Amino acid sequence: MMKAQDIRRRIRSVQNTRQITRTMEMVAASKLRRAQARVQGARPYAAKLSEVIARLFVPDLAERHAILRQPEEIRNSALVLLTSNRGLAGGFNVNLIRHARFTLDELREAGVEVEFHVIGKKGIRFFRYRREPMATERQDISDRPTMEDARSIIDPLLARFESGELDAVDVVYAQFKSAISTPPARMRILPVEPSRGPEAARPLDYIFEPSSEEILTFVLPLYVRNAAYRVLVETAAAEQGARRTAMKNATDNADELIRTLTLQYNKARQAQITRELTEITGGSEALRG
Template sequence: MAKARELKGRIRSVQNTRKITRTMEMVSTSKLKRAQDRVEAARPYAERLAGVIGRLLTPELAARYPLLRQPERVRRAAVLLLTSNRGLAGAFNANLIRETRGLLARLRSEGAEVELHAAGKKGIGFFRYQGETLRTAASDISDRPGAADAQRLVDGLMEQFIAGELDAVYVVYAKFNSALSTPPTTMQLLPVAPPEGGQGGDADYILEPSGDEILGRILPLYVRNSVYRALVETAAAEHGARRTAMKNATDNAGDILETLTRTYNRVRQAAITQEIAEIVGGAAALE
């Protein structure tokens, strides 16, 4: 019965594991709904900002704003990677890291000097292990990021870009299309690409203060909001990926339990049959 006892121990272990993964799945499902609400709430503001910039922007104004400066060649670039602080989310972080490595390789092959910035313990840990120098590393951003987190991450990069120390800034994040579709995405943050929606001159309203001053205030807000959206979409994508991973783990644990239970019953039946045969044999020997 040694094997039966061993199987019984494994069954208890898998049952405990299934309870944990099932609980984590339920927690991620609850957090996913709230994170998805934050993503949907962030979109209208971003669309309105883009619409205002698109209607106010003219070629004459565009030439006066450093955040719109289009360099002839990217000689120095910055990459901001957003990952999660925790694992157990399947290939979520690995896909973001793979996207970042590809972007770094492409920029460096084009002759650009690249500095890496990372938010999230998983991305920070991987690139430090690889010997990559991180200019900044933020590991204290929760799965409920706020506007202040986005400002902290991007304001220094904006200052470098305005000063001419950077020619381009990219952010790598998980785009939240749905709970099952969260592809790693590279977005060019700076220079700001003129949003679609028109090139000035067609507005039918009076501006106070001037369009020039409004653009000067809105452009930094637009950049910060782009990073904020990337943060909330990555947070929602993390919960979606963890829910899927934990559901798969729970289902797999169920399959393993079924196999182990069947094997245990077979071993136990064989042991009982053997004991019966020994009793019958012993009784026959006494006759």
């Protein structure tokens, strides 16, 4: 059994850790609220873009515009992995990395030449260790990603897709379903798959300035960029959610540990007092005898 003094030292150490995890939990909770607002703020724009594209898209445009090309066979593709720059977020990065490796294997087995782009310190560190070649390694995306960040990631890939150098662009990111559910997911950003939304069923005689075709070719890159922006903000919000959950669990575990240790400490202390008393009485008995 540990000595009372040692137990007390451990309790103090656990209390210090608890204070840190508790603070991190609260910081993550407040960042999460703001990140969540950004995810929601991005929805109206995305909805409008999908609506307009669904309305303007005509299948035979795909042959005239590079951005709409639908390669029959995917030979060269780019995979973008989003991870966080900071840890202590539970399984957040591990899950993303696992999903990315799975996706890489899957694509390569299908005979696709994959170019790998990794964003976030955690992902970069892992794949450097594994000696996986990476086309880009970026750590400059903050936990408040902007449209500019999205542009800087997707625009070069979009240009290469249009030139025919790439046939597909996939992203592995963390889906923000709710603050406690942030599963990793894969999204195919390119080629664009125009969805036939309910809006297409609202026939209105629009005046187009310039032509509908020109508008479509202008709006498509916005749509692609917006998809990139959306995965960035979702991942950022998911990171905060995952961190809050992880830190909450850590705090709860610390509480539990403190409870058990306090119990042990009291037992040890009582045992020590009892032992001392027996020693004293034993000693005086011996003297008298």
